[in-house]
Structure formats: structure tokens, C-alpha cells
Amino acid sequence: MQVLNKWVQTTETEMAKEVQQSHMKRSEQxxxxxxxxxxxxxxxxxxxxxxxxxxxxVIGLLEGWGGPKALYWCVQTVTTVGYGNLQLTSTASKVFTIFFIPIGVAVGASTMSSLASIPLIKQRAKAERRVRG
Known part of the structure; x- marks a missing residue:
């Protein structure tokens, strides 16, 4: 009987350690x-x-615009809003824009996608925790 009690106590202790380790692993993950x-x-x-x-x-240098005006144009372009209130006048800035628009829109879309995925990732992690118990 003592052997059985000792075995049960040892098993319970080992199980408690395993549970604690699994909780630590989950929190580390x-x-x-x-x-x-x-x-x-x-x-x-x-x-x-x-x-x-x-x-x-680049646009500020090519068009002779100040920083805020050039940044305003860039944000309009990257977000594809394009109010049309700022017109590019030099050929060099138009050529630059041909390459800037696809790159800027791709980077902007990627950033917005990253921001939008945060609530989904947190919701998924919460659901996984509920399933695991």
C-alpha cells in the first residue's frame, strides 16, 4: 500500500510539473x-x-517643393487618393512617378494589411487558447 501511495504522489508531482511546463511553453510561445x-x-x-x-x-527636389507639400503629394499617391490639387510639372518628376507609384502603393498596401491582421491574429490566438483549455 505504501508503494502505491508513493507511486501516486510521484505521479501527481510529475503531472503537476508537466502541466506547469506546458503553461510555461504556451506563455513563451x-x-x-x-x-x-x-x-x-x-x-x-x-x-x-x-x-x-x-x-x-525626390519630388521635393525635382519640383522645388518644400517638405510638407512633397510629403502630402506622396501620401496622396501611395494611398491612391490623388485629389489632383498638386500637378507635377517637370518631365523628370513624371518619370520618377512612373516607378514610384507601383512601389509606393505596394508598400502602403502591405503596411495596411499588416495593421489589419493584428485583430485577426489576436482573435485566433484567443480561440486556440480556448480550445486547448
């Missing part, structure tokens, strides 16, 4: 997921900021 998500989002935002700054710098 959650932390890693959050870090990766944050890193991905910051990288995406940095890519957008660099694209806007480069575009604004």
Missing part, C-alpha cells in the same frame, strides 16, 4: 508570437516611412 508580430509591424511601418521620405525628397 505567446510572448514569441507577440514579439514577432510587433517586429513585423514595426518593419512594415519603417518600410512605409522610408518610402514616403524618399519619394518626398
Amino acid at each position: 505567446s510572448l514569441m508570437r507577440n514579439r514577432l508580430l510587433r517586429k513585423h509591424l514595426l518593419t512594415s511601418l519603417a518600410r512605409l516611412a522610408v518610402t514616403l521620405c524618399v519619394g518626398a525628397g
Whole structure:
């Protein structure tokens, strides 16, 4: 009987350790997921900021516009709003725009996609936690 009691106590202790380790693994996985998500989002935002700054710098130089006006044009272009209130006058800026628009729109769309995916990723993680118990 003592052997059986000792075995039960040992088994319970081992099970408790396993449960604690699995909780630690889950929280570590959650932390890693959050870090990766944050890193991905910051990288995406940095890519957008660099694209806007480069575009604004080049257009500002080619058109002779100040920083705010050139940045305003870039944001309009990347978001595909295009109010039409700023017209490009030089041929060089128009040629630059031919290459800037596809790149800028792709970077902007990628950033918006990253931002929009955050609630979905969190909701999925929450659902996975509920399923696991």
C-alpha cells in the first residue's frame, strides 16, 4: 500500500510539473508570437516611412517643393487618393512617378494589411487558447 501511495504522489508531482511546463511553453510561445508580430509591424511601418521620405525628397527636389507639400503629394499617391490639387510639372518628376507609384502603393498596401491582421491574429490566438483549455 505504501508503494502505491508513493507511486501516486510521484505521479501527481510529475503531472503537476508537466502541466506547469506546458503553461510555461504556451506563455513563451505567446510572448514569441507577440514579439514577432510587433517586429513585423514595426518593419512594415519603417518600410512605409522610408518610402514616403524618399519619394518626398525626390519630388521635393525635382519640383522645388518644400517638405510638407512633397510629403502630402506622396501620401496622396501611395494611398491612391490623388485629389489632383498638386500637378507635377517637370518631365523628370513624371518619370520618377512612373516607378514610384507601383512601389509606393505596394508598400502602403502591405503596411495596411499588416495593421489589419493584428485583430485577426489576436482573435485566433484567443480561440486556440480556448480550445486547448
